[in-house]
Every structure is written in structure tokens, then in C-alpha cells.
Amino acid sequence: MAVLNRDKMVGLAEKAVSTALQKGAAEAEAYVYEGQATNVSIERGQISKSSRIIDRGIGIRAVVNKAVGFAYTNIIEDHDAVENTIQRALNAAKASKPDPDWKGLPEKKPYTRVKENFDAKISELHSEDLVKVAASMLESASSISKRVFPIEGGAGAVYLSSSIANSSGVESFDKGTMMECSLAVVAKDGSTVTPVCFEFNAERNCNVDPEWVGKEAGRLALSALKTKRIETKTTKLVLTQFALQELLYFTLINAVKADNVQRDQSPFKGKIGEKVAPENVTIHDDGLLPGGLRTWAFDGEGVPQQKTAIIEKGVLRNFLYDNYTAKKEGKQSTGNASRAGYLSTPSVEATNFHILPGTTSAEQLMAEVDDGLLIYYLQGAHSSNPVSGEFSVVATPAWKIKKGETVHSTRGVMLAGNIFEVLKNVSIIASNERKMGQLVAPWILVENVKVIGK
Amino acid sequence: MKDVLTKVADVAVQRFGAEYVEARAQSLYKTMLTLKEGRVEAAKQGIENGVALRVLVNGAWGFASVGSLNIESLTEAVSDACRMAKTASSKLTAPIKLAEAKTVKDRVSVKPEKNPSEILMEEKIKTASAINKTALGYDKRVKSCTVDYLDLTGTSSFVNSEGTVIEQDKLYVWSRITASAVSNGVFTFSREEIGSTAGYELFDKETPEKIGITVAKRAAEQLEAKPPKGGTFPVVLGPEVVGVFVHEAFGHLAEADLALSGGVLAGNIGKKVASEVVTFYDDGTISGAFGSFKYDDEGVPAQKTLLIKDGVVVGLMHSRETARKFNVAPTGNARAENFRVEPIIRMRNTFMEPKDHSFEELIEGVKAGYYFKSFRGGQANLDGTFQVGVQEAYEIINGELGEPVRNASMSGNTLETLFKVDAVGKDFKLSSGRCGKGQTAFIGDGGPHIRVKEVVVGGSA
Structure with missing residues (x-):
């Protein structure tokens, strides 16, 4: 199905805003969204499914007497359905309570041209192309060893666009693309089965590398076959992007959201200007990062995205x-x-939560570790205390590092601590940056983390 | 609607030679609220209408989803799905086949005492405000309270190429309440979740006052709690924690798709994996429970499925596809969150059967350990490694409850841990929650209090 063009999207948004104002809203905003996704899925080691999902809709905020009402519908081609939705947003506002802190919708501001967030070739991809990507990933994983077994994964191509208009003059349209491929594998040797090892590659253009994903997932699983228990102690951790993404999303990122700060839910309250980490730690939230997975011209209210220094x-x-x-x-x-x-x-x-890379290569960073653990996948990060930053998670598998080399894997190791203490104990930041969801970061070496073995 | 869906299904069979076709239409109406410290962030209402089309062609699946009920769009979408299935089948080694399911023609209506769609937004805001007021009024150290509310009503229609035609009313009422407390640089956090498929009468049992106090009391008490010691300890688990353990640590492994994907249960059917006091069910038929429904999203009736009986694995949870692989009957566990996604194997109400111990008898046997009363979240790996984060815990010293402990978690291997369950209580409680597996499903889980001889406790002290 052809995508909706700029004029059509903006037209829908503007019409909804003017209708809401006519119906009595003091302020109004309309958000029009379109997403088209084509996927090919691997299940139980074989390509067995393909899907296409088209999702469109409009969400309307209407403000009456400083109370905000919201309504949405996915039937945007039908004039009556949209009219009814506008009316429901107004009704919801009228049923709600005024908010003395409501100071109006955002005003219009100029947008910066964003780079590398759209690739026309992705919109032209068919399921046949994605079958090829998935097949290449499967073959690469199996080529590593007969002991590697792909489980699930797939390849996908996504087109997204949005338009926002509001009664303070905002009028915007942006479109973007994304392509990704991912694979989960285990390795088996006799009765030993490794935990699931996972790799993926997501880009805003169509240059994903399925061979690397397949091989890397296979390599990780194979290296997890040799496994030993480790003892309980306080040790050094090399945190890969997988681990950082899980840990930070549920702790540090919460602590820097103004909403949480204002509501006494952040230990960072009142600490602007204070030292919270060693000098080598610099973190930006960069909504304009070229090729970033969360890079867009404007945010969910039509405000320009920007680069903000966090630390x-x-x-x-x-x-x-x-x-x-x-x-x-x-x-x-x-x-x-x-x-x-x-x-x-x-x-x-957060948009692209960017931990700036250092100059040490990943190999050099590993060489600095005489005794420690290399951490990839974490379980239970979502059960961290989102306010205090305390976490108690399981790493499985993780790899034991001795004299700079991984010597064997280990399973079910628990890591416990507080993210704000971890931040203070960052000793080296490597240079091997990669994008993972909203995180853009390299590997990081942290000291003094409590590890509970068996 | 049914006639349109039947026509669209016919196109796939006649024009594209599909082996199987299903069309699932929904028209749903949602009301949502978020209150922060009593401020209504936004009162929200939404309508979602759309159709999911799933076809099996040459042994591969094709799936298309469209936000339209219009016959031309649906015909285009089903044709698209058939072509994609053909493409996907090009590399197939094991064609997909489905277990047989009885043809059903049924209309399922819900009869709530209080239908959420007939209750005014003002009334819902009043209920949420009352929860907030109770929570913030409980203790002045409780600084924030967020109340999320959702209700969903509407109809789902299901038609397949085998002649099944089902129309089912949907009704869910759900709320999550979180509170945080601060004192002397200590930050605590507490959450509670309630849900029902019966109706808005949920709030007659779970009154705003009751739920507000539960959340606030826990946040306040945690301020005085200390971090746990890390290491291996005996634990007594409360019904909520048992529920999340049954769901996360065992339940996911008993989902046949995950079992087939290298999970540890595939090779253990008929084998003893737990001590004799362990019996687990997944039950979709409990009236009003958050994980209950009459038919799943493949048109298969929900049932009470026995998973472990007296320590032995007797069954898994199935879709029609996995049931065929195991040569058993489908169990009615195929659920789709909405028309945008395809049905996958999901739990319903998963619980442990109670036995004969009192709470006192359970803790009596523990010299130095923990009582884990309420959880914050949990997760499991296919190899059986599980983690459950605990939001309310106490020490047990010489058979008596001691001081509160905060931010504990427990971990272990599911099959090893199930053998270490040495006593099961006689009480029972089912809780409501949501489960994420790419899609969100509304579920129930629970059980009695139990004692486990040892688990690894994660703690920073």
C-alpha cells in the first residue's frame, strides 16, 4: 500500500486542529502517524513466515480550561470517525480537572535538517529481499560450527512518518526508515546446551550486515559451551552495550528525566553542577545524531530535537x-x-543516549583486566528500583576474564549494586561504539561490583 | 462483519490455494487515565478497528494487518499475505501443519455488573484520585504517586476456512499504582497492579482506600529496610512471588514454542522435574480472572491445563501449530494482543495448587533466611535461569520474621529450584498482571505461600 505523502499527512493534522478549535477547544494538537513494516521471521531454525503490517492513526490533544483531553483513532480516511475522535478529546478534557501548571502547547521553532535517517531503498524492499537477508544470517551462523543451532530471528524493513500540527503554529512532517536483522542461537554439545545468545544489526539505511550477525551470534554461543561456576566476590566488570542498555534504561535514564526530578523520584535532584562520575564520563542525549536509531527532526510534540549535555x-x-x-x-x-x-x-x-567513546580499543580495555567478568546479557534489569538506582540482576551467560582473555563462560551470576555507585567506578571507556535502541555507547570497564556466584 | 471475513477467507483459498486462512476483526474502545500526585495528566479515549489475516500457503505463514474493515482493502491484504507466504516457503524444510480443532459457531457476550463503557470519565477520575489521595495521605515521606487506569471493551470476530465463526465480547479493567518515598537520601519505590475481566466492580473489592494504603505503606516501610546479604539462603515466598515464579521461571518454559526453541522442558515431558508437593496449572476458565477468555485467537476453547502434577511434567501450553508437532490437542493458549499482531502461545492464569501448611509452619523451619512477600518483576532464560526482583522482603531468624529488607532478588535454575520446594501452604491468592513476549498479554498468576530450601539471593551487603 502506498504511503501517505507530506501534504496529505499535514492536511489531516491541520484540519483536525481547526475543527477542534471550532468545537470549542482553547488549544489543540493533532499527531498523524503512519508505519509500514515488512518482516520475514525465522522460527525453530527455519524461515517460515512473512508479514506486512500497515498502521495509521491520529491522536488529538484538546485543551479546555487548562485540562487536557486526548483521543485517538486508526480510521483516518473516514471524516466522521475523525470528527468523533475530536469530539471525544474535547469531552475527555471537559470531564477532567484543570491543571494550574498547564502553560500551553509548544510554539513553532525552526527545525534542523537531520542526516541519514531515511533511505528510499528500504521502502522498496520486498519479502523476497528479506528472505535473502535471513537466509544469509542462518548460513553464516551454521558455518561457524555444527554445534551452533539458530532458534529464532528475522529481518525487517520499516517506514515511519509523522506530522504534528497545533494551535500555536507548529506544522511539521518527517519520515524515516529502519532496517534490521537479528538472530538468537544456542550451541549444543552432548547434553550441554548454552543459554540463548543473541546478535542483531539495526540501521536507518539498508546496509545491515547479516553475515556478521550470524557469525557473531554463533561465536558467542560456541564460546559459552565451556562453563564453570565462579565465586562470590567484588570484581571488575566489562559491560558491553547489551548490559549497559538494560541497566541504564531502568535506572540512570529515569534519573535524568525532568518529570522524575520534579516529582522527587531522582537522586540527581539539586545536583546540577556536581560531580557524579569520573572525568572520563561524558553523556549526551543527541536527538540529531546522524544515523541514530532515535534521530528525528522533531519530538512527539513538534519541538525540534537537539543535542543536550547530560554529564x-x-x-x-x-x-x-x-x-x-x-x-x-x-x-x-x-x-x-x-x-x-x-x-x-x-x-x-531519551532520544539517542550517547556515552562518548574513549581512545582505548576494546582489546586494550580487555588487556587491562587481570581478573573480572565480561557481561553481555542481563535478566531482571526491569526489576531494578527505578528511583534509587539499586539493581540486582542475573548475567547469563557471562564470561570470566583472566589476564585479558576470556577463559570460560559462567551462568546465573548475580550482580548487585547501585547504578550511581557504578557510575563513580567507571575506570576506562573503550572506543568500540555501537547503536542499540536508544543507547549509543562503547564497552565500559567498571571496578568494585558485587558478584554473587554459587 | 462475519460475512465480509468469510468472503475474504474464500479469496485466499480459491485464488491462492491457501491450506488454511483465518480472519480476525476487532473493534475496541479504550479509556485510559494517568494521574500523577492527583493531577490528571490526560484523560484519554481511543478507538481501534482493524483486521488481522493469517494464511498458510505451501506450509509457510503469511500475515497481514490493516486498520480497515473495508472489503477491497481486506482482499488486497489477504492476497498480499498469500504471496508473502509463498515467498517465505522458498527455504522451508519442515512445512507447518496444524492440529485439528473442532469447528465452532458461537456468540460470547459479557454481562458485567458495572460495564466500564457505561461509567462516566468523571467517575473513573474520582476513583483514581481517591487512590492517590489515600497513598499520599498515608505518610508524609511518600512523595509521589502515579495511578494508571485502563479499560477496554468491544468485540472480536473470528472466522476461519474450516467453518469456525466466533463473535466474542471483550472486557478488561486494569490499574497500576506506584508510589515512591524519600527520607534522608533513601529512595524507595512500590507498585501494585489490579485487573479483572468481570467489570468495573473490581473497585468494590479492591477499594481505592485499600489499594492506596497497600502501595504507600510498603514504600514507607522500605525506608527503614536494609539491603540483603548476597548468597544462598532458604526462603519463604508469598503468593504473589509464587505466582511470578510459576509464570516466569516455569511457565515460559512450558510454552510449547519456547520448549521447541531449545527450552529445557522439551526433553522432560513425563519426567519428574520438581518435588512431589508441586502441582501447576494454566487455567483460562476462571470466571472474572484477568487471564480468562472463552476462545483463544485461533478459535480454540480455553481450558484448564495441567502442567505439573505431583512433580511430574504432564503437559505444555499449545497453539494449533505446536500441538501438531507434539501430537496432542491444542490447549487454547494462542493469543494476539490486537489486530496488528499474530497469535502466539501465551499464558492465561498460571498457578500452583495449595497443600496443607500454615504460614507459621513454613517459617518455623527456617533458621536464617528471607520471606519474599511481593515482587517487582521477573525474567527467565530458555536454559532455565530465572530472576525475580523483590519489592517487599523480611529476614527470617530462628523461625520468626525479622527486619524488612529492600531491593532483594532471587535467582536460580528453575528445574533445580523446583526440587527444593519442600513445603506448600494452604492459602491461595491469584494476582493480575501483564506479560511481555513481543506482545503484551493480560494474565493472572498465583498460588499459596511456599518454602524453598535454597535460592541465590542477590544483595549488595
Whole structure:
């Protein structure tokens, strides 16, 4: 199905805003969304499925007497359905309670041209092309060893676009693409089966590398076959992007959201300008990072995305704001309003959470570790205390490092601590940066983490 | 709607030679609220109409989803699905086949005492505000309270090429309440979740006052709690923690798709994997429970499925595809979150059967260990490694409850741990929750109090 063009999307959004104002809204905003995804799936080691999902919708915020109402529908071609949705947003606002802190929708601001977030070739991909990508990934994994067994995965191509209009003059349209391939494998040797090892590659253009994904997943699983228990102790950890992504999403990223800071849910409250990490730690939230998986011209409210320094040389500099939390403090939004398509109202979220790389290569960083653990996959990070930053998670598999080399894997190791202490104990940041969801980071060496073996 | 779906299914069979076709249409209406410290962030309403089309051609699946009920769009989508299935079948070594399912013609209606779609938004805001007011009023150290509310009503229609035609009313009421407390640089966090498929009368049992106090009390008490010692300890688990353990640590392994994907249970059917006091069910037929429904999203009736009986694995949870692989009957566990996604194997209400111990008898046997009363989250790996994060815990010293402990978690290998369950309580509680497996499913889980001889406890002290 052909995608909706700019004029059509913007037209829908603007019409909805003017209708809402006619019906009595003091302010109104419309968010029009389209997503088209084609996927090929691997299940139980074989390509056995292909799917195509087309999702369109409109979400409308109507403000009446400082109370916000929201309604959405996925029937956007039908004039009456959209009219009814606008009316429901108004009704919801009228049923709600005024919010004295509501200071209006965002005003229009110029957008920066974003780089490398759209590749026309992705829109032209068919399931046949994706079957080839998936097949190449499967063959690469199996080529590593007969002991490697692919389980599930797939390849996908996505086109996304959105348009936002509001009664304060915002009028916007942006489109982007994404392609990804992923594979989960285990290795088997006799009765030994490894835990699942997973790799993927996601890009905004169509240059994904299925062979690397297959081989790397296979290599990890194979190296997890030799496994030994480890003792309980305080040790050094090399955290890969997999581990960082899990840990930070549920702890550090929460602590820098203005919403949580304002609501006494962040230990960083009142600490702007203070040292919270060693000098080698610099973290930006960069909504404009070229090729970033969360790079867009504007956020979920039509505010330009930007680069915001969160931690610079160890010093806490800024929090992440959407329009509401910014206006509450008399500040400017940092362009961090996020939406789950047309189904939700905006909320504060990081864009590309970028831990700036150091100059040490991953190999050099490993060489610095006389005794420690290499951590990939974590279980249970979502059960961290999102307010205090305390975590108690399981790493499985993880790899024991001795004299700079991984010597065997280990299973079910528990790591316990507090993310803010971990941050203070970062000793080396490597240079091997990669993108993973909202995280852009290299490997990191941290000291003094409590590890509970068996 | 049924006639349109039947026509579309016919196109796939007649024009593309599909072996099997199903069309699932939904028209759903949602109300959502988020209140933060009593402020209504936004009162939200939504309509979602769409159709999911799934076909089996040459032994491979094709799937298309469209947000339209229009026959031309659906015909285009089903044709697309058939062509994609053909493409996907090009590398197939083991063609997919389905277990037989009885043809069903049925109309399922819900009869709530209080239908959420007939309750005014004002009333729902009042209920959420009352929860918030109770929580923040409980203790001045409780600084924040978020109340999320959702109700969903509507109809789902299912038609397949075998002649099954089902129309099913849907009804869910759900709320999650979180609170945090701060004192002297200590931050605590507490959450509670409630849900029902019966109706808005959920709040007559789980009154705003009751739930507000539960959440706030826990956040406040945790301020005085200490971190646990890491290491191997005996534990007594409360019904909520047993529920999440049964669901996460065992339940996912008993989902036949995961068992077939290298999970540890595939080779253990008929074998003893737990001590004799362990019996687990997954039951979709409990009236009003959050994980209950009459037919799953393949048109198979939900049932009460026995998973472990007296320590022996007797069954898994199946879709029609996996049931055929195991040569058993489908169990009615194929669920799809909405029309955008295809049905996959999901749990319903998963629980452990109670036995004969009192709570006192359970803790009496513990010299130095922990009582894990309430959980924050859990996760499992196919190799059987599980983790459960605990939000409310106490020490047990010489058979008596001691001081509160915060941010504990437990881990182990499921099959090893199940053998270490040495006593099972006589109480029982089923809780409501949501499970993520790419899609979100509404589920129930629970059980009695139990004692486990040893698990690894994660703690920083």
C-alpha cells in the first residue's frame, strides 16, 4: 500500500486542529502517524513466515480550561470517525480537572535538517529481499560450527512518518526508515546446551550486515559451551552495550528525566553542577545524531530535537525536558517528548543516549583486566528500583576474564549494586561504539561490583 | 462483519490455494487515565478497528494487518499475505501443519455488573484520585504517586476456512499504582497492579482506600529496610512471588514454542522435574480472572491445563501449530494482543495448587533466611535461569520474621529450584498482571505461600 505523502499527512493534522478549535477547544494538537513494516521471521531454525503490517492513526490533544483531553483513532480516511475522535478529546478534557501548571502547547521553532535517517531503498524492499537477508544470517551462523543451532530471528524493513500540527503554529512532517536483522542461537554439545545468545544489526539505511550477525551470534554461543561456576566476590566488570542498555534504561535514564526530578523520584535532584562520575564520563542525549536509531527532526510534540549535555567530564549538566516539564520551570523543552505512535500522549524519554567513546580499543580495555567478568546479557534489569538506582540482576551467560582473555563462560551470576555507585567506578571507556535502541555507547570497564556466584 | 471475513477467507483459498486462512476483526474502545500526585495528566479515549489475516500457503505463514474493515482493502491484504507466504516457503524444510480443532459457531457476550463503557470519565477520575489521595495521605515521606487506569471493551470476530465463526465480547479493567518515598537520601519505590475481566466492580473489592494504603505503606516501610546479604539462603515466598515464579521461571518454559526453541522442558515431558508437593496449572476458565477468555485467537476453547502434577511434567501450553508437532490437542493458549499482531502461545492464569501448611509452619523451619512477600518483576532464560526482583522482603531468624529488607532478588535454575520446594501452604491468592513476549498479554498468576530450601539471593551487603 502506498504511503501517505507530506501534504496529505499535514492536511489531516491541520484540519483536525481547526475543527477542534471550532468545537470549542482553547488549544489543540493533532499527531498523524503512519508505519509500514515488512518482516520475514525465522522460527525453530527455519524461515517460515512473512508479514506486512500497515498502521495509521491520529491522536488529538484538546485543551479546555487548562485540562487536557486526548483521543485517538486508526480510521483516518473516514471524516466522521475523525470528527468523533475530536469530539471525544474535547469531552475527555471537559470531564477532567484543570491543571494550574498547564502553560500551553509548544510554539513553532525552526527545525534542523537531520542526516541519514531515511533511505528510499528500504521502502522498496520486498519479502523476497528479506528472505535473502535471513537466509544469509542462518548460513553464516551454521558455518561457524555444527554445534551452533539458530532458534529464532528475522529481518525487517520499516517506514515511519509523522506530522504534528497545533494551535500555536507548529506544522511539521518527517519520515524515516529502519532496517534490521537479528538472530538468537544456542550451541549444543552432548547434553550441554548454552543459554540463548543473541546478535542483531539495526540501521536507518539498508546496509545491515547479516553475515556478521550470524557469525557473531554463533561465536558467542560456541564460546559459552565451556562453563564453570565462579565465586562470590567484588570484581571488575566489562559491560558491553547489551548490559549497559538494560541497566541504564531502568535506572540512570529515569534519573535524568525532568518529570522524575520534579516529582522527587531522582537522586540527581539539586545536583546540577556536581560531580557524579569520573572525568572520563561524558553523556549526551543527541536527538540529531546522524544515523541514530532515535534521530528525528522533531519530538512527539513538534519541538525540534537537539543535542543536550547530560554529564560532561563527570559533571551533571542538564535534565531531559518535554514541553510541560520545561514550562513548569520556566525553561525550554529539550525535545524529549516521546510517543508510542498515535496511541499515547507524549512523555519524557531519551532520544539517542550517547556515552562518548574513549581512545582505548576494546582489546586494550580487555588487556587491562587481570581478573573480572565480561557481561553481555542481563535478566531482571526491569526489576531494578527505578528511583534509587539499586539493581540486582542475573548475567547469563557471562564470561570470566583472566589476564585479558576470556577463559570460560559462567551462568546465573548475580550482580548487585547501585547504578550511581557504578557510575563513580567507571575506570576506562573503550572506543568500540555501537547503536542499540536508544543507547549509543562503547564497552565500559567498571571496578568494585558485587558478584554473587554459587 | 462475519460475512465480509468469510468472503475474504474464500479469496485466499480459491485464488491462492491457501491450506488454511483465518480472519480476525476487532473493534475496541479504550479509556485510559494517568494521574500523577492527583493531577490528571490526560484523560484519554481511543478507538481501534482493524483486521488481522493469517494464511498458510505451501506450509509457510503469511500475515497481514490493516486498520480497515473495508472489503477491497481486506482482499488486497489477504492476497498480499498469500504471496508473502509463498515467498517465505522458498527455504522451508519442515512445512507447518496444524492440529485439528473442532469447528465452532458461537456468540460470547459479557454481562458485567458495572460495564466500564457505561461509567462516566468523571467517575473513573474520582476513583483514581481517591487512590492517590489515600497513598499520599498515608505518610508524609511518600512523595509521589502515579495511578494508571485502563479499560477496554468491544468485540472480536473470528472466522476461519474450516467453518469456525466466533463473535466474542471483550472486557478488561486494569490499574497500576506506584508510589515512591524519600527520607534522608533513601529512595524507595512500590507498585501494585489490579485487573479483572468481570467489570468495573473490581473497585468494590479492591477499594481505592485499600489499594492506596497497600502501595504507600510498603514504600514507607522500605525506608527503614536494609539491603540483603548476597548468597544462598532458604526462603519463604508469598503468593504473589509464587505466582511470578510459576509464570516466569516455569511457565515460559512450558510454552510449547519456547520448549521447541531449545527450552529445557522439551526433553522432560513425563519426567519428574520438581518435588512431589508441586502441582501447576494454566487455567483460562476462571470466571472474572484477568487471564480468562472463552476462545483463544485461533478459535480454540480455553481450558484448564495441567502442567505439573505431583512433580511430574504432564503437559505444555499449545497453539494449533505446536500441538501438531507434539501430537496432542491444542490447549487454547494462542493469543494476539490486537489486530496488528499474530497469535502466539501465551499464558492465561498460571498457578500452583495449595497443600496443607500454615504460614507459621513454613517459617518455623527456617533458621536464617528471607520471606519474599511481593515482587517487582521477573525474567527467565530458555536454559532455565530465572530472576525475580523483590519489592517487599523480611529476614527470617530462628523461625520468626525479622527486619524488612529492600531491593532483594532471587535467582536460580528453575528445574533445580523446583526440587527444593519442600513445603506448600494452604492459602491461595491469584494476582493480575501483564506479560511481555513481543506482545503484551493480560494474565493472572498465583498460588499459596511456599518454602524453598535454597535460592541465590542477590544483595549488595
